[in-house]
Amino acid sequence: MPGADKETDLTERIEAFLADLKRGGSGTGPLRGSGEMARETTYLLRRITAQARWSSAGDLMEIIRNEGRRMTAAQPSETTVGNMVRRVLKIIREEYARSRGSSEETEQQESLHKLLTAGELSEETFREHFVHLKANVIEAINELLTELDGTTDNIAMQALEHIHSNEVIMTVGRSRTVEAFLKDAARKRKFHVIVAECAPFCQGHEMATGLSKVGIETTVIADAAIFAVMSRVNKVIIGTQTVLANGGLRAVNGTHSVALAARHHSTPLIICAPMFKLSPQFPNEEDTFHKFVSPHEVLPFTAGEILSKVNVHCPVFDYVPPELITLFISNIGGNAPSYIYRLMSELYHPEDHKL
């Protein structure tokens, strides 16, 4: 039975992905970049769309929502997974609406006027069957994939607008996006980058090696020196793990102190974040917000006797409030933190915020 075989293959893949997510990040945060994670999730969702049994958009959305719930539960800190699930749900809604022939424009605009007049949220059932829906949805997901592939380049392209000659730039830890951003600027301009090492994982070292390879003047500093060095810095450019719904960040720890130092010296703080990192999550959900990994990096296991006498914690993320952030640079351009809510409503359907 080829059909059944297909289905077990699909579930096998989903299980493998879930297991990967659960094991994801032994120590140094996510093993893979979140860009890769986003792509992988989308591939899997496309496969589900293609191979799962469904007859109407409603069924498909239910399936994707279920799988999405499991995926996010497997590794709550990996918000990109949930974001991609929401993006795909939104795609299905749009394609369904287009098939029905209603204008998606009106669906999208949640104006105050509409809220007052509409009474309730749309009680669409998505039960109608359309022959081409599957092909259309897959086509749209493919478009999403191309968009994902281009995000880093799109962000890097804007580098020259932000980095000028002989500037001193500070960054913290390692972010693939920021690395690409700086490297792009380095092709035309000369500038100096100071990298905070970001203990205890010290991804900053990797970042510095990467930057110096392309001939950027790079200095690595200890995290404790961030404030002291900040007065010389023209701009702080950092990456983030997640952009929260209020415009705040959930980024690698150490970022908050950088942001506060930047605010004290009135240095602009620029965040390079692709759109898929935008999450409808608010920073108040305690159990999913934090991620504590093995304390090994803080106090090695070899330390021996002392370990039975102390508690060692090793949190991975910091929360950076939106007031400290000057600008977000995403693949669709620069935005202020106050505009994040708007982008949110463009990317995700309000009903999908909670999977």
Add this chain to the structure above:
Amino acid sequence: MSSRGGKQKKGNVTSEQEEEEQPLQAVLVADSFNRRFFPISKDQPRALLPLGNVAMIDYTLEFLTSTGVQETFVFCCWMSNKIKDHLLKSKWCRPTSPNVVHIITSDLYRSLGDVLRDVDAKNLVRNDFILVYGDVVSNIDVSQALQEHRHRRKVDKNISVMTMVFKESSPGHKSRCEEDDVIVAMDSKSKRFSMGTDEFEIRHDLLDCHISICSPQVAELFTDNFDYQTRNDFVRGILVNEEILGNQIHLYVTQDGYGARVSNLQMYDSVSSDMVRRWVYPLTPEANFTDQQGQGCTHSRHNVYRGAEVSLGHGSQMEENVLIGRDTSIGANCHISNSVIGNNCTIGDNVVLDRAHMWNNVHISSNVEIHQSVVCDGAVVKEAVRLNKQCVLAYNVVIGPNLSLPEGTVVSMHHPEEEEEDDDDEFLSDDQEVGHSKDKTRQKAFNPAEVGPEGKGYIWKASMNDTEDEELAQCLWGLVLNPDPESDSESEASEESQDRTFQLEVLGTLQRGLEENIVCDNLVLEINSLKYAYNITLKEVMQILTRVVLEYPFQQQGTQLTTLQYTGSLLPLLKTWSPVFKNYIKRAQDHLDCLSAVEELFLEQDTHQTAMVKVLMKMYQLEILEEEAILKWFSTGATNDKSRQLRKNQGLQKFIQWLKEAEDESSEEGE
């Protein structure tokens, strides 16, 4: 199952780091082949005991799966049905599991050796495999070790048969099992376990994770050497025969990751607390890696984990490192720290729990205090009970009310004596076992003084009757006083105890010799054979012999002897045994060693120091000791204040004087 294996390979090979054609296999031994967890393991096999509310075998399987093992053979013996049921229900036996689990049960396995011989007989492994016990908790990525192992095998043509995984951890670490304390001699370059090569390093900062990567030859070697019972036997065998067979064992030392075997309750306690403190990340309680419904919990600050539907009374505090299973309710004003509480427990008001390990369905009444203890499934602790350190309440025990259990109490529904009677049918099927115990339970009444007026259960006393039981109770918490020689084969840690036993044996021999009037030559023969049996050097033999003889009067007549009585009984003995001494004391160095042994003893027995002269005199007269040696010892031997003090003894001074004069005379005569 086997038809699925092929397909499995296809699906997973892409995600694996190695491009090996064969799937990676593992042998998981879900039996400890010892009874360290008795009486707990009487009701539940050790592999299924919950650690952080998850059965231990699940940690091991998760570890294997995450390192890319695609086929696992689980061998069970004791209570194999329970393990089988558990595994069939778990996610490991779902068709989508990337790790195909085969369960192999037999009542005939008595040791690791039996299991591996069976692996060989059934021809299960085709390639390198990972060998672990069902109670190993680890997140070490062994793929690196695996690669090294494979590389070595390619280069050296199958000389390396085993790579053992060790973790760096300095002495004093709480997760270092005292029984497993190993000293490892390894070739620093090739990471080979070495014995007497030119250049090697000796390490005492390693923790044996009990994870070994084995070549298929390992199973064959176990078959060839049917006397190998444990991995230690194997390691020793390989090392001893290294020259002949050319097999080698290598080490893989890792700094990252976590790996430990829950070999006793002490280890259970520390592994559990390490797990709650997230050392085993990503195997954390909230990850719910077993994928069971309703097992999920949330993690909040200070490592507090709460399952679903947990209720906490007013004023109760979960201080730190607390894990609470689902549907557990806790009363008011409780203080809980460093504890793990299972599912469906009820806890009353004003309860203090510290380092408590409570499994499922436990009922704790109000005003109870529990410190560092294990409370198994279904146990009931009544009002105002206090469990001091290292108590164990086995399954369904009832304790209290108003009772304080002293440190180290073990209470079980099984009567300890019944345990002894059942000794032989230990490996019979469990239903038969249960039948037995039920009969006995009815026969014997519970002692209300021990378990409280409403209590149910029997106390397993530490010093019940014979030494075996003593060892048993101690073993539960791993505080072993006399470690069994097996546990430290690779190390020389047992030398001390070997000396001790040797000393006892020598004493016994001499005693018998005296009673039965055995000729001294035969005594020498016996001591010599003992020397080989315990692998003692000649120097030590002599020192121990001297010690035994000098202590003999104390041994026979108590330590309250006066000096006069002591010398009175000792001197004839010296005369009787002088041939024995003469046999061992030949070279000049032997004389000095003997003298230092005498000195050591009299330094300890400082009330009898005056007897020393008489002893030396007698030994001189019997020609056991030569005068040059005595003089040399007297002039050079003083190393510390005490021995200097000893040499100032008047009698001794006179004796030495006399010796010197005698020597002068004799030399004069010679002229």
